[in-house]
Amino acid sequence: MREKTIVIICLTILFFVGLISLYSHLFSTPFTFSSSKIDSVGNNINERLVYTPDQSYHTLYRSFVDPVSESDGGGKIEMTSLTCEKGERYFRTYDGECYDGNLNKINCLPYTENNEYGCSFGNNFGFGVGKTYSIGGTYLGNPPTTFLVKGKKYLKFVVYSSYKHPTLTKGENFVLSSNIISKNKYYPFEDVIIYLPTEKQYGTETILSNFEYNSSAGKIFGNLIVSLIPFFLFFFSWFFFGKERLTKKIPKEISFYPRERKGWEVAAYFNPPFSVIDKNFTSALIMDLYKRKIIDLKTKKKKFFGDETYIKINKDLIQPN
Numbered sequence: 001m002r003e004k005t006i007v008i009i010c011l012t013i014l015f016f017v018g019l020i021s022l023y024s025h026l027f028s029t030p031f032t033f034s035s036s037k038i039d040s041v042g043n044n045i046n047e048r049l050v051y052t053p054d055q056s057y058h059t060l061y062r063s064f065v066d067p068v069s070e071s072d073g074g075g076k077i078e079m080t081s082l083t084c085e086k087g088e089r090y091f092r093t094y095d096g097e098c099y100d101g102n103l104n105k106i107n108c109l110p111y112t113e114n115n116e117y118g119c120s121f122g123n124n125f126g127f128g129v130g131k132t133y134s135i136g137g138t139y140l141g142n143p144p145t146t147f148l149v150k151g152k153k154y155l156k157f158v159v160y161s162s163y164k165h166p167t168l169t170k171g172e173n174f175v176l177s178s179n180i181i182s183k184n185k186y187y188p189f190e191d192v193i194i195y196l197p198t199e200k201q202y203g204t205e206t207i208l209s210n211f212e213y214n215s216s217a218g219k220i221f222g223n224l225i226v227s228l229i230p231f232f233l234f235f236f237s238w239f240f241f242g243k244e245r246l247t248k249k250i251p252k253e254i255s256f257y258p259r260e261r262k263g264w265e266v267a268a269y270f271n272p273p274f275s276v277i278d279k280n281f282t283s284a285l286i287m288d289l290y291k292r293k294i295i296d297l298k299t300k301k302k303k304f305f306g307d308e309t310y311i312k313i314n315k316d317l318i319q320p321n
Contacts (some may be wrong), residue, residue, distance in 0.1 A: 061118030
């Protein structure tokens, strides 16, 4: 019983640790923007991001997965303009070249990285804790495919990749122009996919019966299994290798009392302290002689201090020498 209690406690702890790990992995993100507003005309996207720093920062930025280039530079993302509430406007291309807000080439600012745009104070901490700042950019998306959904053309655009955005709820911290198609909610572990209506053909054309988004159920299930691996390892290790084995069947060796040895022999030779005549030996010997009718036992009540037991030897059963 105690073994099962310990196992249940350990499994419960591992289960909840796994759930906490799952939640932390799926729903927590590094510091990023708190809200986003997007307008679009065709493949021209205008974006405004709001940040509330949890510590002092040199730079507030927005990074891309697709290659970023200057306007007409041939990248999948072509920057056309930048806005900063505070700090110096910049963007860095996928190959490390840096440009200011007027799209003039400049030396790269410290604390900036490739394939991003943002606002920077260089070596100074210009963005304070708890204050609200906004950055913005306008860029062209050049997707390789145009999707035809219900007779209308759309560009499928991954505006934010997984773990680079907070939980976004449409109409709350995720505001889109009315022509953009999206889901109602995106969790941090999901790519934020939106569909931009267009009249122009970009690349090849693919026909869809409906708008497609990444499935979150499979990712949650997969991460759940990974998070609970310690739980399952502990359970199966205990069940197959460490579980206390119990049996209700009594072994044959202890199913019968000894038939060859006398009780006094067992008491004298197999009951510690060995080979010592004690009360167990004497009691066992008397019971053996009584059972074999060599002696007879009679009890006489006393007025005080309990009863007296008398032993009578049956002379008829004693063979003379």
